Amino acid sequence: MKVVKFGGSSLADGEHFAQAINIITADPQRRVIVTSAPGKRNSKDTKVTDLLIQYANEVLNNKPYQQTVGQIINCYVEIANYFNVPPKKLAPIIDRLKELPSWHFPNHNYLMATFKAHGERSNAELMSLILQQQGYEARFVTPTEAGIRVTGTPNNATVMPETYSLLDHFSFNDSELLVFPGFYGITLAGHIATFSRGGSDITGAILARGLHATMYENFTDVDAIYAANPAVVDHPQAITKMTYREMRELSYAGFSVFHDEALIPAIQGNIPINVKNTQHPEKPGTLIVPDKGFQPADIVTGVVSGKHFAALYLHKYLLNKESGFTLRILNILARHDISYEHMPSGIDDITLILDRNQLDDELVDVICNEIQEEINPDQLEWIDNYAITMVVGEGMRNRTGVINDILTPLTEENIPVPMINQGASRISIMIGTYDRDADKAVRAIYHRFFAN
């Protein structure tokens, strides 16, 4: 049995729905379907999830929301019309979207989560209507019915382990197609809570694990995951097969095709993931598999840069004899709810690499001031424009000299490398550059390993 998840762009309009249905019905193994909310129909369009957020904010701020809810409903009506779904059948979906403002929520965050979740929910319900209309035995299943239990904040939930024992008891017959909405689960108190953005991938993975799928197919709008970002490298090579942890390392610095939290249930259930293109389902896509027994075909699988980093360099004489030094720095960060990414250390120096997105300029000043005051370093330097380039490959494991092949093209291109971090992970090398050099670094490394 395969779990098949469709991304928002794959379910944006009737035509795309038709293509998704072709895919579902082409393989009798495809029995569990997970929907995203409708994506953009064209470049000027707004995603339904964004319209729902706007809708929620209008309700929260007592502003008129009729136009927004109309836009949302119109999107589903257009899809339903494409398949001649009778208005009577569509009505409950539309009514529910209209009634949302009258529901009771514990607080604003729950309201937001519930509004957002209805993009996926409405699409799943509509998909099951269309499948039924086409003569398939299809069933719309809510997270409540399936038992997808979550904890955490309403808009950043985490699946609870008991979900898997509940899914074990979820019964369905061999002939039916099950359609689940992605993106959300139900809290213990019975409220809707969503995963982080793009979280339909997570729902698919949970169902693949919980319902013991043999494969998790993730349909999106690209032919495959590429060895480098196509916006940086022209026509990069497609990755046909990689391991879970290669995917994880590549996601970290910027590969965003597949949600990295969705890897966990897949890993736990040992379920291979196939990322494929809805428009070209005949192409093999990218297969993501367990590490065990994986035979890497190449040394390097992918190269990616993330430019959203900053670094704080500290120098203090005899620093490494001061016990508790690191603890004091970490406590300052913790006080401001800031986590660090990496912390390369010299003898008397330490560099804290931080995610720049979690910091505004004021906070940077506050943290630097507190460190200056409490730690009193001889030197403190804030480097705002840091990029991290990850070179990832199972084939690099235990291989001598790869680092040389990575650094040689950077030297040739005269790219300064203020940081190298090798040795923590065995399947990747992390290189720090200034953000202006990041794309050049990716191209240089890519061409070294993938030329021709």
Add this chain to the structure above:
Amino acid sequence: MKVVKFGGSSLADGEHFAQAINIITADPQRRVIVTSAPGKRNSKDTKVTDLLIQYANEVLNNKPYQQTVGQIINCYVEIANYFNVPPKKLAPIIDRLKELPSWHFPNHNYLMATFKAHGERSNAELMSLILQQQGYEARFVTPTEAGIRVTGTPNNATVMPETYSLLDHFSFNDSELLVFPGFYGITLAGHIATFSRGGSDITGAILARGLHATMYENFTDVDAIYAANPAVVDHPQAITKMTYREMRELSYAGFSVFHDEALIPAIQGNIPINVKNTQHPEKPGTLIVPDKGFQPADIVTGVVSGKHFAALYLHKYLLNKESGFTLRILNILARHDISYEHMPSGIDDITLILDRNQLDDELVDVICNEIQEEINPDQLEWIDNYAITMVVGEGMRNRTGVINDILTPLTEENIPVPMINQGASRISIMIGTYDRDADKAVRAIYHRFFAN
């Protein structure tokens, strides 16, 4: 005015004393002399400090100590005889060494510190006697008289800042030679406490700063500090000049010619250090100078390996999303009073590099068990045979491609490099290898940068 410190091997017997006195009297600037305890006279000899430790332990364990104290005294008697110092003048030194067991000490640690300190103290007193005998105006000055105040444990003391204001008020006339014992200071309660082993270098540096010397000359038994360990590389190049921080980085991994804690007072006082050979005072030795205005002659100044490291590798899926993860690990280490050296981190991996000397096998088990229990990593691996190679040079600062020149010879020699840490310090690159490869790595890198 210059402070001149002689190491133990430079004061081991009468002949060496004579050579030291030649050096002192050859330059009228050499006015402050710091003595170590007598070192080995031949390869089978025992250092006086070690005899004093034996003496202290025999006293503590109520064992006979007459033979040991006799051996110690004999060493001073031989030196005194070489210079025909009258027995009456030597008697107070000998009596004091004999009387030590009858003194009162707050606890065993203070006893040990006081016994040890008498190697230096007796040698300084004897040196001033000999200088006086030769017609020089020499004065033996104790740390109490000078005001060398220390805190910390009795056998691992730290100088107190007030030492410098006390030294500012220490008066001496232009014609006299001052002889200070190295290695120890006086606690606030008036007891002797020693610096860490080799701490006479520290006394010299404190006096150089406190008495405003223009130069701190450190006489030892090598012509210079070399760019690599002569036991590893044949005839390595001498370092004629380097900065304080280059010295510091090289000391870290194993260059032990100059005590690294002794660098601090020199840095604070901006006093150049000249490491010279007592047997060849005409040779320039190695000059250690401030960073400011330093013009590096070469890219790399030195290469050194330390083999006393171990690494703990941890892998946990989505580790870097777990807040407080590092804090929890550091707290486990702190509970056992273990500090970490470096902590390179990947996305889901972290490697803790530890000084193996501070851990016995049982503690390794305990720490690994606690981490397994409290952190529950997916993978935990203890790598016992870790070596760190430091490549150090002010000339590496802001230079692109040096790392390539360092790694290429390692690749050519097929040396696995499980860890590279570049970017914390700007004047060094840290490379992790297995200890069996450490010497080979040093040779390979040395020959790349210093060939011919």
